[in-house]
Amino acid sequence: MSAPLILIAEEKADLRQQVREYLEQSGFRALPVGSAADIFNAIKAVPVGALVLDAALRGPDGLDLCRDVRERSDIPIILVGAGGSEVDRVVGLELGADDYMAKPYSNRELAARLRAVLRRSKKDRLIGLRASTLAQFDGWQVDFARREVRDGEGALIALTAAEFALLQVLLDHPQTVIPRLRLMELAGVRDAPSSDRSIDVLVSRVRRKLSVGGRPAPIVTVRGAGYMLSAAVERQ
Numbered sequence: 172m173s174a175p176l177i178l179i180a181e182e183k184a185d186l187r188q189q190v191r192e193y194l195e196q197s198g199f200r201a202l203p204v205g206s207a208a209d210i211f212n213a214i215k216a217v218p219v220g221a222l223v224l225d226a227a228l229r230g231p232d233g234l235d236l237c238r239d240v241r242e243r244s245d246i247p248i249i250l251v252g253a254g255g256s257e258v259d260r261v262v263g264l265e266l267g268a269d270d271y272m273a274k275p276y277s278n279r280e281l282a283a284r285l286r287a288v289l290r291r292s293k294k295d296r297l298i299g300l301r302a303s304t305l306a307q308f309d310g311w312q313v314d315f316a317r318r319e320v321r322d323g324e325g326a327l328i329a330l331t332a333a334e335f336a337l338l339q340v341l342l343d344h345p346q347t348v349i350p351r352l353r354l355m356e357l358a359g360v361r362d363a364p365s366s367d368r369s370i371d372v373l374v375s376r377v378r379r380k381l382s383v384g385g386r387p388a389p390i391v392t393v394r395g396a397g398y399m400l401s402a403a404v405e406r407q
Contacts, residue, residue, distance in 0.1 A: 175220025176200045179211055180236075181251075182227045190223070193278035207236050211243070219246050221285055222291075226252035226263070234266055241267025245331050247288035251276060257368060264372040269333050292332040306342055309389045309402035310375055311381065313342065322383060326398065333358070334377050335368075340388065341400040350397040374398055385402040 177199050181187040187203035194201040200219075204210050207230065213219060222240060226233040237250055250268035252259055263271040269288050272281065272391045310323040318335055320328045330338065340349065340357040351356070355370045374390060381388035389402035 174198055174200045176202060177285060178210060178219055178222045179203045179230055180205070180210055181225045182220060182229065182233075190245070190278060190281065194282060194285075197282045199282070207231055207239070210236070210240065213294060214240075214244055214246065219244075220289055220319055221247040222248065223249050223251065223281065223285070224268075226250055234262070237263070237266040241331065242329070245329065245335075247292055247332060249281070249284055249288065254304070261368055261372055264369060265376070267376070268329060269331060288332075291336065305407040307405045307407075308342065308345070313338070315339075320381075328380050330377070330380065333373055334380070337373050337377055341398070342404050345400050345402065345404040348393045348396050348399045354398060 177194055179187050179190050179194070179201055181190060181203070182205075184203075184205070187205070191201040191203050202213060205211060206228075210222065222383070224237055224240070226235050226237075228236060231239070233250070237248060240246070240248060247269045248267065249268070249270045249272060250263040251272045251274055252263065253274050259273070260271045269291075270284050272284060304314065304316055306315070311321075312321045313319070314321075318329055318330075320335075320338070324329065337354070337358045340354060351370055358370070358373070374392075378388040378390050381390070389400055391399045391401045393399055
């Protein structure tokens with residue numbers, strides 16, 4: 172099996188080349204891209220393993236581009252930016268990124284983060300193949316083999332690998348309160364301090380996608396305890 176292809180969308184050409192050389196030495200295939208058109212052309216043309224996206228990329232800027240890529244694809248995205256605060260991380264995750272790294276970063280850490288998001292994406296797909304084929308909850312249908320979620324009318328909802336992993340955990344433990352740290356562990360969210368809001372942002376994203384027609388998603392916040400899927404789950 173060939174090594175995963177990593178798109179490097181970095182504003183500075185010299186840094187794109189530097190990251191490319193390091194990733195290729197680390198066992199990846201890497202393709203530097205400098206614009207939104209390059210990114211979407213690559214995604215259409217070849218199987219892409221992950222995207223490293225500079226928040227400062229211009230025309231459109233990296234933040235808008237992160238949202239656009241997420242709307243069209245479920246490939247893992249690592250967003251990199253100059254800010255390293257919690258607000259910066261939360262904004263990146265809200266836009267659909269799977270991980271966030273502050274500049275300057277080490278190429279060694281980037282390679283480790285890439286392996287982590289790729290491992291999680293692969294694990295999600297294997298879980299889907301092993302799981303019971305279908306499940307229903309609150310009008311939604313989940314096909315684990317295809318990793319698809321559809322509403323009552325059959326319309327497909329696009330979930331990222333991280334979002335699907337979270338939903339998988341909630342479906343495996345319906346009507347059960349799952350503590351935040353335990354949910355982070357089960358959903359494969361990267362190690363983070365207990366104060367980190369990554370899991371809260373991920374829950375918010377899934378809630379937003381499952382809230383249709385004015386009806387809220389059946390994901391309940393149990394204050395001081397964690398989160399719970401309040402709906403019953405029927406498996407087939």
